[in-house]
Amino acid sequence: MDNGxxxxxxxxxxxxxxFVEIIRTYKDGLVLFIDTxxxxxxxxxxxxxxxxxxxxxxxxxxxxxxxxxxxxxxxxKNLAFNYLKKRQRFSNAPIEDYYYISDETDIESxxxxxxxxxxxxxxxxxxxxxxxxxxxxxxxxxxxxAETARIMKKSQRQISDLIYRAKNSLRSExxxxxxxxxx
Numbered sequence: 587m588d589n590g591x592x593x594x595x596x597x598x599x600x601x602x603x604x605f606v607e608i609i610r611t612y613k614d615g616l617v618l619f620i621d622t623x624x625x626x627x628x629x630x631x632x633x634x635x636x637x638x639x640x641x642x643x644x645x646x647x648x649x650x651x652x653x654x655x656x657x658x659x660x661x662x663k664n665l666a667f668n669y670l671k672k673r674q675r676f677s678n679a680p681i682e683d684y685y686y687i688s689d690e691t692d693i694e695s696x697x698x699x700x701x702x703x704x705x706x707x708x709x710x711x712x713x714x715x716x717x718x719x720x721x722x723x724x725x726x727x728x729x730x731x732a733e734t735a736r737i738m739k740k741s742q743r744q745i746s747d748l749i750y751r752a753k754n755s756l757r758s759e760x761x762x763x764x765x766x767x768x769x
Contacts, residue, residue: 590654598645609638612655615727616662622718623666625711633669637662656733659723663737709759717752724749 590611596604613634621630640646640661648657710718716738723734724745735745 590658591648591650594641594648594654597641598648605642608641608658612658613638616659619659619719619722619727620662620666622711622715622722623663623670629669630666633665634662636665640665652736653729653733655727656729656736659727659729659737705763705765706760709756709763709765712759713752713755716748717755720745720748721752721756 590608593604593607593611597608616637617627617630617634620633621627624630624633637658641658648654652660710721713721719738720734723729723737724731729737731742731745731749735742738745740748
């Protein structure tokens with residue numbers, strides 16, 4: 587599997603159906619990844635939409651040095667960082683300016699099914715940001731350590747260490763919450 591690269595190249599050559607394929611394949615995962623930064627699923631949906639809009643309008647050149655998924659998630663991460671910087675600058679603005687109600691179904695609710703998955707998700711969200719991100723990328727998105735290192739701007743060794751510490755931290759958090767299921 588080419589991780590979406592051929593679809594993106596077809597889109598660049600004029601096939602708009604290929605862009606629809608990209609959105610269908612990557613939107614949910616991208617939204618949930620961005621949510622590890624924003625902690626707001628609605629804002630994460632908007633940032634993911636912005637990432638796809640940038641691809642559609644600006645049509646940046648894809649470098650095959652990295653997988654398409656890694657490239658797309660890096661774009662999403664950068665947009666999330668930009669959003670967080672802006673939010674930090676305008677933190678004195680009223681909360682109403684930032685609140686957004688989505689008319690669409692909540693992707694997070696659809697994705698997380700069953701009581702044990704909810705506990706697992708909550709436990710991951712309670713971990714420090716880097717732990718949550720590395721667990722999400724490696725275990726839910728099934729990215730390699732090299733791809734994860736590229737997205738998180740760390741070495742592969744740092745990612746391996748981070749995964750080890752994140753798993754231990756998650757295990758402790760699940761035990762604290764009384765989780766008895768398998769991960």
